[in-house]
Amino acid sequence: MADCEMSTQAAPRLEMEGINKSFGATAALRGVNLTLFPGEVLALIGENGAGKSTLMKILSGALLPDTGTIRLDRKAYQPRNPLHARASSVAMIYQELSLAPHLSVMENILLGIEPAHGPLIRWGEMRRRAVEALVQVGLDGLSPDCQVRKLSIAQQQLVEIARAVALNCRLLVLDEPTSSLTQTDIEKLFALIRRLRGEGVSIIYISHFLEEVREISDRFTVLRDGQTVGYGDTTDTTDEQLIAMMVGREVEDLYPRSARKTGETVLEIKGLSGAVKPDDVHLTLKRGEILGIAGLVGSGRTEFMRAIFGLDPIRCGDVTINGVSEAANPYSRWMQGAGFVSEDRKAEGLAVGLSLADNITLPRLQKLGPWKMVLPSRQISASQPWIEKIPIKCQSAAQTVQSLSGGNQQKVAIARLLHADVDILLLDEPTRGIDVGSKAQIYRLIDTLAAGDPGQGRSSKAILMVSSYLPELLGICDRIAVMCRGRLTPALPVTEWTEHTLMAAAIGKE
Amino acid sequence: MLDAKSNNTSVIFQSAWFNLLSRFIALLAVFLFFALLVEDGKFYTLRNLENIIRQSAVYATAALGMTLVIIAAGIDLSIGSIIALAVVTVAWTLNLHQTVIINGQTQSLALIEKWPVLLPICAVIAGVLAATLAGAANGVMITGIRLAPFIVTLGTMGIFRGLAKGISKERDIYPPSDTWISRIMDPTISSPDASRNWMIFPPGIWMLLLAAVAAAFILRYTRLGRHIYAIGSNEETARLCGVPVNRVKIIVYMLAGFFAGLAGLMQFSYISGIGQPTTAVAYELFVIAAVVIGGGSLMGGEGTILGSLIGALIIGILYMGGQQMGWPKWVQEMVIGAIIIIAVALDQFRHRKMH
Incomplete structure (x- = not known):
């Protein structure tokens, strides 16, 4: 790597200062600051909705900030679109798999940056670079011609990481990369992250798992409600302190255990x-x-x-x-x-385009109106007690599920079982x-x-x-x-x- | 994990060559069915084989563009109307040859009087250009207003058909002279005119083959082609990886229009050189059927040019075979409908085998 700098005392790789971003009346980010040095792993933590994704979307060019400055290696960096970000050697690995299932492994790895003579793809060069990246992520046995949809989820996740590696990135952002990996693959991933760090790559690691944060990161930054509420060295901070920063209060009893009688x-x-x-x-x-x-x-x-x-x-x-x-x-x-809550909230668990009331009452629509009718007003009144009891944070039972945060969506999925009694x-x-x-x-x-x-x-x-x-x-x-x-x-x-x-x-x- | 043996069979089921082979077998089966049942071997005379190819060619040419659209997880319902628009535009341009009345005096348009050779060329360019612009309009609306392709092309299906009728003033246009355009689909190898036999296929078919090779080349070897697959497979990923999604989509619909324009030239010749605004009604359905029978998935990401050509041939054979069996039109329509469902069902079955 050309711009390899080993010392963390060197100039910062990335400086984000006073980043603001609003969607309509909602302020998603309010004056966020973040600094990252070469050869460093920074854990970005915070609850869902704290603004992590928005901040990373700004970094990857998917969103433009309202105000604030970003400098990459001391030069102003204002990505207008994802291609621009990739051209600046900034790579993202998203939480949800973002591969094209019908394309081959090598096409996925170099999607959007295919080596080409004019309009013609240089397949030999493509294969060479893809294999190089695959070896780096430990998938050396995998054929670059294999269709991605034939791979296991863990292999797909590694292909996605290979995509970032193939870019020779100087800044790598990983958003919850381990959610579909097994322990062995997680260890491989961590080994890879450590090696990239050793080569001077700067890494932002987003995770809910504090053990992972502790294992892999050098420093951390905590976001809450769109603001930077804490930062420091990972080794100097306890889990309790991190959680307190994330939720803004002490969580004294994470795992309650009432007197249960079988x-x-x-x-x-x-x-x-x-x-x-x-x-x-x-x-x-x-x-x-x-x-x-x-x-x-x-x-x-x-x-x-x-x-x-x-x-x-x-x-x-x-x-x-x-x-x-x-x-x-x-x-x-x-x-x-018996009632079932699926692991895949978006695809199976909930009809996210429908209202809370629709989702909660779906398994039992009986007795929600005269004869066999289903009255929307009765659906809402039947859901209301569960929304209050659980409680689900929402404006009304008529609002669509997709407008809720992930945690509240999950509560809707559980409320459905309670409605069905x-x-x-x-x-x-x-x-x-x-x-x-x-x-x-x-x-x-x-x-x-x-x-x-x-x-x-x-x-x-x-x-x-x-x-x-x-x-x-x-x-x-x-x-x-x-x-x-x-x-x-x-x-x-x-x-x-x-x-x-x-x-x-x-x-x-x- | 599946055990090794069932894994092997599923590998065979999934492979691209099996995919194509199964379609060739289907084509052969449909052909043999009619070859055996139509009496006196009339079905496989040279003349009839040429007719089948001529019959399929219009669908096949339009299917080239539709294949690109469907791979990109889109749909184009306006193809039939675009074909009609091209047909009418060609005839209208040829009609410029006619003497016009200016200030009570009859005169021919100067350009055409001096350069009669130019006229059919102008007509071809005008027809294909009109179709390409129509396709571009589809693409711009789909990406610009962010409407579903189904809605946009459902609307333009009416708009372009109306435009064709407007240009022709709701009458068939009969161009005064017979030009080479109206002969591009005439029989060659089975033609009684011995001077045409050397071409083997009608020129329109050669045009189709050339266009098919070009389309297949674009899909396989260019960034554009791979980006079309990527968009159909996972549009959001393509966008995140910096693929210019909107530009690619506009180009795809433009190409669909362009190929429909070529199909329009062939249709113009096939209906013996008349600018008929009501031609090619419901062709989009046959064209979509050809792509789907050929392995295209309406969910995007899947489809090949060769597959679509085979699909168009299957539809052509069913059409001609049905006629020669003396099936009434309603039976033919039902058979083609059933074949579409069976083809897609078999495909799904194969896919399920994979998992």
Whole structure:
């Protein structure tokens, strides 16, 4: 790399000063400052909606700031569009995969910057540069001609990183890059980040996971409500201090645990097998219990949930709910008193273009009007109590779900189960991609649901929850089972697990 | 992970050559069906084969542009109207040859009197230019006003058809003299006129082949072509990677118009050199069908020129074969409709096999 500078005492690579950006009446950024040196990893943290994405979009040329100056290597930098940013060697890796699934690996890596003679692509040069980048991210065995949609999610994420590497970037922004990676791939990614740092690349690392921030970053900057509220060296700061800066208050009890009393068995699974995964799974779940399913991405946890709910075909086995075994399809599951929250909020979980009321009442539209009618006013009045009780931050129940933050969207997905008055909640990654504040609220909600409140006539619920985030499983579950290659370990009390043993079971080492 | 064996079969199912091979097999099957059933081997006479190709050529030429549009996850419903616009524009320009009455005196337009050779060339340029501009108008509206392609081209389907009718004053235009344009689709190898046999195919077909090679080349070897695939596959990604999405889209719709213009020249000849404003009605549906049968996905990112050509041929064979079997028109229409559904269903089945 030509402009390689090893010393962090050198001139700053990136200086952002007094950045302001408003959308209509809403101020997304208010005077944000950020400085980054060559060969440094800066963690950018903050709750969802704090302005991280807006700030990064300004850096990548997708948005223009209202006021403020940006300097890149001491020169004024004002990207007008993403191509301009890439031409300035600024690379972004977005949280949601942004690959063209029909194109080949090499075309994706060099999309928009294809080597060409006039209009003609130089395929030889393209292949050479793509292979070079693939080797760097540890995908040396992968054919550059392979169509991207045939790759696993983790491989796709690495191709996306290869895209940034191929640019020979001097500034690399990673937005939640690990959400779809397994532990091994995360370690590979971190090794790559460290190597790039060693070569003098400046890196901005956005993450909700404080352990990752701690492991990979040198310094941090915290954003809250569009303002810079804190910065410093990562090693000098505790997790509690970071969380307090992010949410603006002390979170004393992230994982609440009310007195839960287990009742009768509501869900009994015997020898459940899907087409490939899950494979011969046994499980029982009682009222008033939170059962966690740990495991690696792709181990068959989601397939297990989908098989229980009748979304995927069942090869053999038996699912008994409230003592009854019925045909496996989502309609009969709702009728039996089970509800499912998908891990993919946008694609499966919610109809984001519809209102909160529509989304909450969808599984049970009965009794929302005379005869078989569904009156919008009754949909709203039926949703209102849940919106207040949970609570969901919104202006009205008639507003569309897409106008809410990720955390509040997730609460809408859970409110739907409460409206349907289910006994069993199947939650697949209920806290994925939402900020710490919203996570805490969802933990509290899950806890109150499991504990129930006999005084108010609310019976306790049974909760089956899949998560990749071990601290939360250990924090709120009563029992945990681990999925590994489609098979489930026996569910043991949470006290018998540690992060270490959970991870060992997930990778199949007893 | 799937086990090795099922993995292998799915690799075969997914491969590009299997994809194309399956379409060739479908083409062969449809052809054999009629070849065996139409009596006395009339179906595979040289004359009939040439007719099939002539019949398919208009669809095929327009399908070149539609392939680009569909790969970019768009749709163009105005293709039939653009073909008619080109047909009428060609005839109208040729009609300039006619003597006009100025101040009570009859005179020919000077340019045409002096250079009669120029007239058909002007007509060709005018027809193709009108079609290309029509396509550009589609592209500008889709990117400029950010409307869905379906809506914009649904509107321009009416606008361009109306324009064609306006230019022709709602009557068929009969150009006074027979020029070479009205002969570009006339039979050659099966023509009784021995002096035409050496061409093998009608000139219009050669034009189609040339255009197809050009379109395939653009898609495969140029940045424009790969950007078209990228936009269809994931538009937001293409934008984030700095692909000039709007410019590419305008060019795509312009090319769709251009190829529809070429199809218009062929249609003009095919309907024996008459500027008929009501020609090529509902052609967009046959053209879309050709692309879809050829492997194009309306979700974008998929489709090939060769596939679309095969699709157009299949439709041409069904059309001619149905006629020769003595099927009534309504049966033909139902059969073509059913074939479209079956083709796409098979494709989906194949895709599901992959996962």
